Amino acid sequence: MEKGSDLVTSSKLVDMPSKSVLLHYAILVAVSCMYLGVYWIYDLPAALSTPLQAYLALTDLQYTYLNSSLYIAFAIPSIILPFFSGFAIQRYGARLPLLFCLAAVLGSQLGFCISVQVKSTVGLVMSRILLGMGGEVMGVLGTEVVTRWFPGEKTGLAMAIYESLSSLGSVANSGLTPRLIATYTVLTATWFSSILALGLVVLSTIYIMIADSTEETEEEEEGKKEKFMASLRRLPRSFWYIAFICLSGYGCLLPFFNSAQRFLASRFYADDQTKAGLTVSIVHFVGGVTPMFLGLLLEIPALRNYSLALLFSQVFMLIAHVLFLADYGSAILPLSLLGLGNALFSAGIWASVSVSILQAEGAEYVSLELESLRMEEQELVAGLDIEEGGNLPILETEVGTMDSEGLLGLDSKRPVTEENEHDNELVMIGYGIITSLMSISIVVVPIFLSAAEGWAGFSGLELVFVVLASIGVCTSIGLVLKEKKLK
Numbered sequence: 001m002e003k004g005s006d007l008v009t010s011s012k013l014v015d016m017p018s019k020s021v022l023l024h025y026a027i028l029v030a031v032s033c034m035y036l037g038v039y040w041i042y043d044l045p046a047a048l049s050t051p052l053q054a055y056l057a058l059t060d061l062q063y064t065y066l067n068s069s070l071y072i073a074f075a076i077p078s079i080i081l082p083f084f085s086g087f088a089i090q091r092y093g094a095r096l097p098l099l100f101c102l103a104a105v106l107g108s109q110l111g112f113c114i115s116v117q118v119k120s121t122v123g124l125v126m127s128r129i130l131l132g133m134g135g136e137v138m139g140v141l142g143t144e145v146v147t148r149w150f151p152g153e154k155t156g157l158a159m160a161i162y163e164s165l166s167s168l169g170s171v172a173n174s175g176l177t178p179r180l181i182a183t184y185t186v187l188t189a190t191w192f193s194s195i196l197a198l199g200l201v202v203l204s205t206i207y208i209m210i211a212d213s214t215e216e217t218e219e220e221e222e223g224k225k226e227k228f229m230a231s232l233r234r235l236p237r238s239f240w241y242i243a244f245i246c247l248s249g250y251g252c253l254l255p256f257f258n259s260a261q262r263f264l265a266s267r268f269y270a271d272d273q274t275k276a277g278l279t280v281s282i283v284h285f286v287g288g289v290t291p292m293f294l295g296l297l298l299e300i301p302a303l304r305n306y307s308l309a310l311l312f313s314q315v316f317m318l319i320a321h322v323l324f325l326a327d328y329g330s331a332i333l334p335l336s337l338l339g340l341g342n343a344l345f346s347a348g349i350w351a352s353v354s355v356s357i358l359q360a361e362g363a364e365y366v367s368l369e370l371e372s373l374r375m376e377e378q379e380l381v382a383g384l385d386i387e388e389g390g391n392l393p394i395l396e397t398e399v400g401t402m403d404s405e406g407l408l409g410l411d412s413k414r415p416v417t418e419e420n421e422h423d424n425e426l427v428m429i430g431y432g433i434i435t436s437l438m439s440i441s442i443v444v445v446p447i448f449l450s451a452a453e454g455w456a457g458f459s460g461l462e463l464v465f466v467v468l469a470s471i472g473v474c475t476s477i478g479l480v481l482k483e484k485k486l487k
Contacts, residue, residue: 023211024149024150026207026211027145027146027149027208027211027212028146028149028150028158028161028162029165030204030207030208030211031142031145031146031162031204031208032142032161032162032164032165032166033165033200033203033204034138034142034200034201034204034205034208035138035139035142035162035166035169036165036166036167036168036169036172036200037105037169037197037198037199037200037201037204038105038135038138038139038166038169038197038201039166039167039168039169039170039173040169040170040172040173040193040196040197040200041105041108041109041112041131041135041169041194041197041198041201042074042131042135043169043170043173043174043257044112044173044177044190044193044194044197045067045070045071045258046067046174046257046258046259046260046261046280047173047174047177047178047193047261047277048177048181048186048189048190049178049261049262049265049273049276049277050063050262050265050271050273051181051186051273052116052186054186055116055119055185055186055187056119056121057119058121061454064259064450064453064454065450066121066124066125067258067259068258068446068447068449068450069125070124070125070128071128071254071255071258071442071446072442072443072446072447073125073126073128073129073132074128074129074131074132074135074442075132075439075440075442075443076129076132076439076443077129077132077133078132078133078135078136078137078435078436078439078442079436079439079440079443080436081132081133081136081137081436094141094144094145094212095209097137097141098138098141098205098208098209099209100134100137101133101134101135101137101138101141102134102138102201102202102205103134104130104131104133104134104135105131105134105135105138105198105201106198106201106202107130108127108128108129108130108131108133108134108135109127109131109194109197109198110194111123111126111127111130112124112127112128112131112190112194113190113191113194115127116186116187116190117187132439136435136438136439137435139435140428140431140432140435142162142166143159143162143350143428143431144428144431145208145212146158146159146162147159147354147427147428147431149212155350155351155354156295156298156299156304156306156347156350156351156354156355157295157296157298157299158295159295159347159350159351160291160292160294160295160296160298160346160347160351161291161292161295163288163291163346163347163350164288164289164290164291164292164295164343164346165288166288167284167287167288167291167342167346168284168285168288169197169200170257170281170284170288171281171284171285171288172196173193173197174261174277174278174280174281174284175277175278175281176193177189177193177277178273178274178277178278179274180192180193181273182274232429234360234426235357235426235429235430235433236356236357236359236360237482238307238356238360238479238482238483239353239356239357239360239430241475241478241479241482242310242349242352242353242356242434242479243433243434243437244471244475245310245314245349245472245475245476245479246349246434246437246438246441247437247438247440247441248314248441248468248469248471248472248475249310249313249314249317249341249345249349249468249469249472250345250437250438250441250442251441251442251444251445251465251468252317252321252341252465252468252469252472253317253338253341253342253345254438254441254442255441255442255445255446255449256338256465257280257283258446258449259449259453259458259461260276260280260283261273261276261277261280262276263458263461264276264279264280264331266458267327267331267458268330268331279331279332279335280335282332282335282336282339283335283338283339283342284339285339286336286339286340286342286343287338287339287340287342287343287346288343289343290339290340290343290347291343291344291346291347294309294343294344294347295347298347298348298351306347306348306351306352306355307348307352307476307479307480307483308480309344309347309348309352310344310345310348310349310352310476310479311473311476311477311479311480312341312344313340313341313342313343313344313345313348313472313476314341314345314469314472314473314475314476315341315473316337316338316340316341316344317337317338317341317342317345317465317469317472318466318469318470318472318473319334319337320334320335320337320338320341321334321338321462321465321466321469322466323337324462324465325459325462325463325466349434350431350434353427353430353431353434354427354430357426357427357430358427445464445468448464449461449464452464
């Protein structure tokens with residue numbers, strides 16, 4: 001009997017922790033709130049806008065270059081670190097990198113607030129470099145946690161919810177910070193917004209580290225020694241299409257927000273920064289709420305086409321920036337289109353990475369409901385009487401037959417082999433590469449934007465965005481045609 005118990009507890013499936021559906025979504029909300037705080041901090045310079053310029057006593061040209069430098073400083077370290085974060089997660093798990101990211105985010109934003117207080121532009125740039133060391137990697141860690149707790153066909157919807165809730169940090173920032181500046185001062189607004197955002201990051205991270213306490217065995221650690229170049233060679237061609245779309249599409253989104261408030265205030269609102277900030281929140285709100293519903297639609301088998309979602313996202317971005325370039329009379333329509341493009345991009349980009357890699361590797365997964373039912377039934381195994389010889393009897397269940405090795409006879413396949421674990425690791429490597437490419441676009445695009453604004457004002461900015469969106473549309477069409485041929 002004692003020998004049989006050892007057999008049961010050593011079983012790979014029986015040893016898995018029981019996770020209720022409620023806990024799944026609690027983890028999802030916690031991860032989303034964690035990155036919501038990062039979004040808030042990231043967009044804070046854009047919300048401070050021209051009041052920060054006046055507070056620092058900078059000319060228009062000086063502030064333009066400072067504003068670009070703040071976002072470039074954030075992006076430079078996040079080009080490299082997320083690229084290797086997938087390997088770091090394989091090697092050390094998520095806990096240690098998460099602690100590093102939390103320390104970097106806390107230190108960076110406290111440094112930013114102090115630099116505003118002492119009016120140090122050098123301190124502002126240095127603090128953003130530290131934020132870049134933790135902020136983007138924290139996003140990759142978030143995707144790792146979400147995809148692990150929502151495997152298979154539920155990944156797309158979970159990632160859409162994650163992106164939606166996280167984007168609300170930008171909504172809160174663009175709506176609250178200008179009001180704080182108008183009511184109090186730039187310094188008060190900086191400290192108050194930072195404290196709120198950091199509070200969300202700290203509390204959410206603590207909850208994640210407590211609830212997501214998984215440990216790896218030595219055998220699992222040995223299985224994570226796949227070499228870097230071998231992993232890159234396993235990435236399918238469709239993944240690199242998505243990577244190129246990421247470069248152009250993301251370049252039309254975040255770099256736009258760097259100057260959006262100044263641009264809208266100058267062109268549409270007679271330099272009223274509060275109205276301009278509230279109007280910018282349209283993009284954040286539409287892009288924050290809509291992905292959840294788009295994710296639900298993409299869960300329907302007949303509508304599950306992530307490459308088509310990416311194509312429409314690029315088309316909406318192109319139309320929005322063409323309207324801005326043509327000096328369309330109102331900012332509401334192009335901002336709404338930009339928000340829809342942002343929502344489609346958020347709903348499609350991460351799921352398309354996962355699908356492209358797993359389809360190329362031939363992996364299949366069960367749904368979250370089936371996974372939860374499986375885990376509940378695995379708990380029954382531990383309570384069964386062990387037959388003589390240390391073997392478990394066969395147990396008929398709702399989803400299949402179960403013995404000491406786990407479930408047998410399932411209609412839906414679930415990867416339990418070492419090869420399938422490598423597939424999941426390859427997805428995380430793909431996420432890290434995509435995040436790094438996003439950071440590259442944040443570094444490179446503002447350089448062109450600064451030159452274009454100096455050359456042709458705000459019209460120069462929009463010309464750059466139109467070119468990027470056009471490239472994204474062409475690449476997305478190529479991805480759709482390639483996947484059509486594969487089918």
